[in-house]
Amino acid sequence: MQDQLRRAGLDGVHAKLLAGQRLDFDDGMRLYRTPELTAVGYLANLVRERRSGARTYYVRNLHVNYTNICNKFCKFCSFYAAPNSTDGKGYVLTPEEAAARVAQYAGEPIREIHMVAGINPKLPYLYYLDLLRAVKATRPDAQIKAFTMIELAQIARAARRPLAEILPELKAAGLAACPGGGAEVFSDRVHEELFRAKLDNQGWFDVARAVHAAGIPSNATLLYGHIETQDEKVRHLLHIRELQDETVGFMCFVPLAFDPSNTELTHLPVTTGYANLREIAIARLLLDNFPHVKAFWIMITPAVAQMALWYGADDIDGTVSHYEITHALGTTSHRQVLNTEQLLDLITEVGREPVERDALYNVMGEPRAESRESRVEGRGAAAEGRIGTWG
Template identity: 45%
Template sequence: MADDVARLKVIREKVEAGERLSFDDGLALEASRDILEIGALANLVRERKNGDLGFYNVNTHINPTNVCVYTCDFCAFRADLDEPKAYVMYRDQVVERARQASERGATEIHIVGGLHHKLKLDYYCDVIRWIKEVDPEIHVKAYTAVEVEFFAKITRVSTEEVLKRLIDAGLGSLPGGGAEIFHPEVREKICGAKATTEQWLDVHRTAHRLGLHSNATMLYGHIDGPVHRIDHMVRLRELQDETGGFQTFIPLAFHPDNSEMADIPRPSGMMDLKTMAISRLMLDNFPHIKAYWVMLGLKTAQVALSFGADDIDGTVVHEKIYHEAGAETPQEATVAEIRRLIEEAGRVPIERDTLYREIRREGGRWSAGAKIQTPSLAILNS
């Protein structure tokens, strides 16, 4: 106990001075049982970067296919081509989903799916084009680095060429999925067949060089341990030092139901909050940390706004991947409900678009203003 107090005292001094935490500091945070002190430190950093703002957006998810050549142990979403539950969405379905999203005022469509060996890159470009035909203003955040690497493989072109074709189709940014856990001790066991850590990082490096922003994730609470999680964060921090292209980090809580890892219990609420807080402390160069309510639940996401998170994602309609894995959260939360949760947490709710510009609504229409001025941005712009 005395050692824990002493270690946290040194870490607090570094955090208050704005100094970067080391790998060993991260392990000390993982080992500590003082969740309230860790949360308080994360909140200090959170308020230094984003004040009392709590961000959300109005969005819709599209998962174009669940057919996937890979068999990751943690995935309950995938299907083989000949399974009854296998599906592919084509033009009419995508257009209808985009129309519904546009009519309800969504500013973003988030697209991720399986790696279908019978579909060509043209199909994935067309999905974006079909959406843009319905609503040219809606932002398309599409395809994980794992998907982009797979598209490059089946098309026999570089990932840069794939990204350029997707950008030409209307791609606005990349989601952060597929990162799972970077450390080979874990990655090779749970998803060894798909894109390597180096390939995942290189896709995002290339995307940033082409002017795209992206997110990053980490799947925790399965066979991972403290070393694996801190290693993951440090690798992301190093790439962010290099490119500056990441906007948000999203710790994703493992959902075991219906997967090959169904014998592993879900991470506890304490682990959820501790991982959120450590993420905020270690990823000092990430502007935002998101508490993805679909996986955490609305109540835990609300508490996470005091444990380092400044964003709880959006209204989220038609999400399949985590609900297949046993997520018991609703498919959709209303704007009024999200705003109430943020306000109850003592934060100021701000609707943002994918690029963190404030959304203004008038007469059923929306427009994006300038990039939201958080305390950290105000300092940079002064």
């Protein structure tokens, strides 16, 4: 491996990692420029195993997208319906309808309810409180991870009050954590080109800072595979690392692969497995203060997510019932739901140890260390924890 690291120009990065030193911008660029992906993966795996050993976190979760109406018109999005469109595609779930959707899974051991949506300017502040309360009342045993930084900025606008003032109210209504979406790429150029109407980069940081100050942990993301450059991605990661140094409020980093299907950017190719593994590995290497890096299987496919467990990822997300955003993208080749057995098989087949978590990374029960073979042998007609089928 030493020869390969030298050939890849990564022997200096390796030395820094062994010495416990922080990587810098130039190191990030080296990691992007080398074609030797296995060398990058080797280094990311060193960090992954130093932090998490063989442990791979997963969660039994449910997604609820409470509205698709949105006035931000991001070019990379095909989920939204314009506020005044008459094509009948726009919807808003009432709090009762959202709760009824959650109630359909009453018999399932859901730990996390992930709720995100479009930026619907007609929803009043009380709607968001009622939504949280209704969902929480339906599943008091599950944690609600909801609202991107963009949604939170809109909720404060609807309330006509400072965000710091309303966050304790959202928390009291049931908000346990926030997902990391909406960050996209922290580049003024990309913001102007692809998501001009959305909260700007500084705004995203201000909201994240307020969320963490309110004692609400969150994730952070990077949307890659569109018009961003390598140096923009490195700067994005270093900005997020800097904020984490300040707030220590991020739990997990989630690289999100852009899927151009049915967007304004259909001329762009889909990301490759090679690119997806590289993004995960580089995130693990540069974000030395993030506890976890996620391989979001629904976007990169279960097969690549499984490989990512050796390229820096220690989290594979969850069983994911009702993921409407990728459905809207038209990625019918992607599986949308995994049952628990299938998720465990993905993890154990590559020699990793499944650990069930909740939305806050509290470990649920004992780690499941048995092999795929032993589970297959012991598997009865009814698969334990079954939530859905292959999509």
